[in-house]
Amino acid sequence: MEVITPTNFRKDMFNVLKDIAASNKELEVTLNSQIGANDGVVMISKREWQAIQEELYLQRTGTLDYVFNLMENESEDDFEDA
Numbered sequence: 782m783e784v785i786t787p788t789n790f791r792k793d794m795f796n797v798l799k800d801i802a803a804s805n806k807e808l809e810v811t812l813n814s815q816i817g818a819n820d821g822v823v824m825i826s827k828r829e830w831q832a833i834q835e836e837l838y839l840q841r842t843g844t845l846d847y848v849f850n851l852m853e854n855e856s857e858d859d860f861e862d863a
Contacts, residue, residue, distance in 0.1 A: 782823070784809045802826045 783806065790797055790810050801808055805826045814820040825833075839845040 782807045782809055784811055784821075786811055798824075802828075805829050 785797070785808060787810055797808065800806070801824055803826075805828060807829075808824045809821045810824065811819055811821045836845070839848075
């Protein structure tokens with residue numbers, strides 16, 4: 782994951798945001814904390830965010846486990862020739 786300082790992010794904000802949206806890459810903007818730890822922010826594209834939210838929903842509702850179970854236990858008899 783690429784890491785950038787807030788100062789460098791501000792200098793080229795539009796191009797950085799455009800690149801994140803187009804490439805689906807993550808970007809960390811570092812923020813120094815009073816205790817020395819890095820309290821950064823991670824930026825992701827809206828498409829990536831929606832995909833994560835969908836996967837969390839499928840996991841929360843049990844649908845993901847159901848689909849994985851079907852995939853693990855599939856057999857040739859499960860499919861019909863068209």
